[in-house]
Amino acid sequence: MTARAMTQHTEKLADKWGAHFPAAELEVLAAAGYGARMGFGERPALLVVDVTYSFCGTSPMPVLDAVRANRRSCGAWAWEAVGSMRRLIDAARTAQLPVVYSTMLDPGDAAYEPGLWGAKNARGKEDSPAPAAGPRRDNDVVDDIRPAPGDLVVAKGKPSIFHGTNLLDHLIARGVDSLIICGGTSSGCVYASAVDGFSHNLKVTVVRDACFDRVETPHWASLLDIDMKYGDVIGIDEAVAHLGGLTCRVS
Known part of the structure; x- marks a missing residue:
């Protein structure tokens, strides 16, 4: 150079x-x-990572209040990001691209295996197989961006959306060569999914405005690390503009 x-x-x-x-x-x-800059692929899929009531809470409250109510919640920051996600999802559907959601396996699911999660969280015993009060469960995608018919919803037990799931088969069957990723948390499941996508030779784009975390330091550090080594981190306007340009190639 x-x-x-x-x-x-x-x-x-x-x-x-x-x-x-x-x-x-x-x-x-x-x-x-x-x-x-890695650049976009020709046939992206949109991954919406763990935008559930567990990680968002039931309302946009201050984060410290949010985590006191639910240890996984990211509070108001998550709900701010949901608006950008809505734009991404609408643009992806207009372009007729695959939209994939992930949720964490519910503790009441027969396939649930906590592994070492509890070893890293002093409040892990609060997890319960009992249904949440009211019509929603913690691991439901928030209503504001609920999955549509034809979307894939992947229930996972570990941070990466690829680990122990059929996601890669789904992407290969649809000719996907790249990923656009949003959701939470930036330093956890978004980061792990971006690294695994890169490891499968898929071009990775992460939309920073449409990602969230509990605190800022790991959020920005993880986005920087992705942008340096594993993919491109871009803003919501650029992402939506790119997806809008794909509509001309949809038959």
């Missing part, structure tokens, strides 16, 4: 990530060549 190209690359990373990370760290990443 020429000196001029290196300077330009460093400036691009600073413009994109400078509000969240020290310039010296971004300079190191640029010098190592990370953060090149």
